[in-house]
Amino acid sequence: xEIRPILSALMRSxxxxxxxxxxxxxxxxxxxxxxxxxxxxxxxxxxxxxINESDTFWFGSNGFAPGYEATSVxxxxxxxxxxxxxxxxxxxxxxxxxSNGGWGEGIGLQPNQKTxxxxxxxxxxxxxxxxxxxxxxxxxxxxxxxxxxxxxxxxNLRPRVVIVSKALAERLFPGEDAVGRTIYVNEDNAxxxxxxxxxxxxxxxxxxxxxxxxxxxxxxxxxxxxxxxxRTEPGRRDEVMKAVEQKLGETNxxxxxxxxxxxxxxxxxxxxxxRAMAIILGTVIFALLAITxxxxxxxxxxxxxxxxxxxxxxxxxxxTKGDILRYFQTExxxxxxxxxxxxxxxxxxxxxxxxxxxxxxxxxxxxxxIGFVCLWLLGQLAVLGPALRASRVPPAVAxxxx
Amino acid sequence: xxxxxxxxxxxxLRRNPILTALMVLGIALGIAASxxxxxxxxxxxxxxxxxxxxxxxxxxxxxWSADSPYYDDGRPPDQITYRDAxxxxxxxxxxxxxxxxxxxxxxxxxxxxVKPFQSLGRVTHSDFFAMFEPPFAxxxxxxxxxxxxxxxxxxxxxxxxxxxFGGQDSVGRSVRMGGNDYTVVGVLGDWKLRSKYYDLTNxxxxxxxxxxxxxTTAIDLKQRASGNNSCFRSSGDGWDAxxxxxxxxxxxxxxxxxxxxxxEYKGFLDSYVNEQKKLGRFERPLNNxxxxxxxxxxxxxxxxxxxxxxxxxxxxxxxxxxxxxxxLLLAKFTRKxxxxxxxxxxxxSRRDVFSQFxxxxxxxxxxxxxxxxxxxxxxxxxxxxxxxxxxxxxQLDWTMIAVTVAxxxxxxxxxxxxxxxxxxxxxxxxxxxx
Numbered sequence: 026x027e028i029r030p031i032l033s034a035l036m037r038s039x040x041x042x043x044x045x046x047x048x049x050x051x052x053x054x055x056x057x058x059x060x061x062x063x064x065x066x067x068x069x070x071x072x073x074x075x076i077n078e079s080d081t082f083w084f085g086s087n088g089f090a091p092g093y094e095a096t097s098v099x100x101x102x103x104x105x106x107x108x109x110x111x112x113x114x115x116x117x118x119x120x121x122x123x124s125n126g127g128w129g130e131g132i133g134l135q136p137n138q139k140t141x142x143x144x145x146x147x148x149x150x151x152x153x154x155x156x157x158x159x160x161x162x163x164x165x166x167x168x169x170x171x172x173x174x175x176x177x178x179x180x181n182l183r184p185r186v187v188i189v190s191k192a193l194a195e196r197l198f199p200g201e202d203a204v205g206r207t208i209y210v211n212e213d214n215a216x217x218x219x220x221x222x223x224x225x226x227x228x229x230x231x232x233x234x235x236x237x238x239x240x241x242x243x244x245x246x247x248x249x250x251x252x253x254x255x256r257t258e259p260g261r262r263d264e265v266m267k268a269v270e271q272k273l274g275e276t277n278x279x280x281x282x283x284x285x286x287x288x289x290x291x292x293x294x295x296x297x298x299x300r301a302m303a304i305i306l307g308t309v310i311f312a313l314l315a316i317t318x319x320x321x322x323x324x325x326x327x328x329x330x331x332x333x334x335x336x337x338x339x340x341x342x343x344x345t346k347g348d349i350l351r352y353f354q355t356e357x358x359x360x361x362x363x364x365x366x367x368x369x370x371x372x373x374x375x376x377x378x379x380x381x382x383x384x385x386x387x388x389x390x391x392x393x394x395i396g397f398v399c400l401w402l403l404g405q406l407a408v409l410g411p412a413l414r415a416s417r418v419p420p421a422v423a424x425x426x427x
Numbered sequence: 428x429x430x431x432x433x434x435x436x437x438x439x440l441r442r443n444p445i446l447t448a449l450m451v452l453g454i455a456l457g458i459a460a461s462x463x464x465x466x467x468x469x470x471x472x473x474x475x476x477x478x479x480x481x482x483x484x485x486x487x488x489x490x491w492s493a494d495s496p497y498y499d500d501g502r503p504p505d506q507i508t509y510r511d512a513x514x515x516x517x518x519x520x521x522x523x524x525x526x527x528x529x530x531x532x533x534x535x536x537x538x539x540x541v542k543p544f545q546s547l548g549r550v551t552h553s554d555f556f557a558m559f560e561p562p563f564a565x566x567x568x569x570x571x572x573x574x575x576x577x578x579x580x581x582x583x584x585x586x587x588x589x590x591x592f593g594g595q596d597s598v599g600r601s602v603r604m605g606g607n608d609y610t611v612v613g614v615l616g617d618w619k620l621r622s623k624y625y626d627l628t629n630x631x632x633x634x635x636x637x638x639x640x641x642x643t644t645a646i647d648l649k650q651r652a653s654g655n656n657s658c659f660r661s662s663g664d665g666w667d668a669x670x671x672x673x674x675x676x677x678x679x680x681x682x683x684x685x686x687x688x689x690x691e692y693k694g695f696l697d698s699y700v701n702e703q704k705k706l707g708r709f710e711r712p713l714n715n716x717x718x719x720x721x722x723x724x725x726x727x728x729x730x731x732x733x734x735x736x737x738x739x740x741x742x743x744x745x746x747x748x749x750x751x752x753x754x755l756l757l758a759k760f761t762r763k764x765x766x767x768x769x770x771x772x773x774x775x776s777r778r779d780v781f782s783q784f785x786x787x788x789x790x791x792x793x794x795x796x797x798x799x800x801x802x803x804x805x806x807x808x809x810x811x812x813x814x815x816x817x818x819x820x821x822q823l824d825w826t827m828i829a830v831t832v833a834x835x836x837x838x839x840x841x842x843x844x845x846x847x848x849x850x851x852x853x854x855x856x857x858x859x860x861x
Contacts, residue, residue, distance in 0.1 A: 041758070051746060054743075088533075090606070281544060316457075
């Protein structure tokens, strides 16, 4: 293949070449960075919360009737919930992973430590908490019923025993067995770790200590408000949700049963922003590739039309159809490559700007080469139609005058 | 002449329908992407109360622990304690002042057909209404005297009044909430708030407040906030210990009508904190802030990073679309060199040819703008579906419609400039020779 005639032809339409190159360059820069952002979001959304999500739901009960006694209502509710058909287990809990609202607390290894060793969330549960959430106890034991404290609303939390997530145990006692060790929750309150669960996330998906969670055995209604997590037999969640809403509403009319949400719904809400970002960026990538491809088609068609006579002349002088096809393909390859080289610089510059402006991580190196391959392919596909049309130009065209 | 060029332009565009469609589509897509994101960003960040946003100031004091700052970058906490809020409101040094917090209460309607339900509202001082100017449909706000009397009164939002009283004038009626009765003194009209800028600590795009009740009354009834609460040390047991603690859970605004008043108030805050330091509170160095509405919105990132990145990408996309259009117009105009030569030979000046082709680009831009506007509408529907909380800011308004069409035409004419310039440099002789 002779490159020189292609180059000299290109030099005669520098502006068109630059325009296509610029388009390819910008496309590469945007697509690489957008794909990287999408990848990060998908990775974030993929993190397991540590609890059973498919069969679990969560709801609130808020009493308003005079003489409403939240603690006794809670005990009756739990007995009722656990006896309902389809329910595997139920537990009171102030919050859940992904729910975006909860209790944050510092943990120290010494009493009244000035700065905390780790930031944890506090889940207030009873002895059914671990089983209801479906997280695995990997060391130690579960709470005993008599360890569950009744705390008056507004009083401070002084747990005697806690269960922590494995990640938190690792942070507090790196490489050691955390079970049986003493930690300090809430300034000078000594607490013993009696168990470690495999994984349990905090309620806030943006938390930088998302894997640090602590289970505390306590009943503490917030005013007259309590919340329950319920795990059902597989596949029976929706049916049980309806039954629970009805049954609890009937047993006590002096309260509101509300905010009935499945864990799947809670997860979708928690990551709705990331999902939206991924969809929007995905749409931009698609539109961008389409526009660039159409631009190449348009420009190549124009060139083919402009050079019909030259093509005819070459064919008359003995060039095969394949030669003509390869001519346009090579031309496209050269322009695309020039654009891609410029685009690589732009892509890293763009990434640098995102890093400075938004503390975004650096674009991994392999995105750009992958982008090269994709855009080469896109260019070749786009030019194929016009190039085939060019190859079908009959040699006789050379003899006709326009 | 213009209408003749317009005719010529339309005819030429009709001659290559595919190429024309490609150009129009390119501009339309670029415009739609950038206008959708720009609309959301513009409405999110726009000044919600332009006539007095520089007079309303959010009060921040740094009562946090000496051992660790609230924010690593040294900004003071987002909220203040109950005791400081009460002290500042009682001092009354600003032109107007209101402390506030978010409250969730169960409502028991008198109408037996409406089931009891949970309602989210706001606890605040009477000055709130004069400061943030919600429109009243019926009645009026409670007054400072009623603040002082801890009156059991309530102002209903439009939606809640609709639900409880079918939208009638309910002033003087009673509402039972959380086991207590409150008398309705006012009902709000349609309060169009794009963001809940007066409480950014609980999400700028949450549902609007359904009711408002006096701060003093809610504290009497020991109503805990359902918004954020942060403590750096334990608050002690019980309600009184909580009120006396260094836990922060209250937002506070002051209205200061001039820069002198602002300076005076800053001085007052500094002396207040210095007094408190003598009592052993406020362990950190003096770090008071009085940001106005727009500064506070910037500080709290009401326009999220995601939205900024999306807007940036959308404009980069628009540039690609324009480069695409330049290329296609160039191709189109170059093919018409013969026609240009002929017109030039028949006496048309370069200027004439220039305006003719520019009109043609303008037509492409206008069509692209109109199609782009329709696509922007679709884009905003998609944004509302993807981000339900952005309902109030994913709306086209007249300004944005005008900007869209203008942007489309300017983009297309700009894109058309170089190809047009090239087209009118055609030498008539060179084209006519063959």
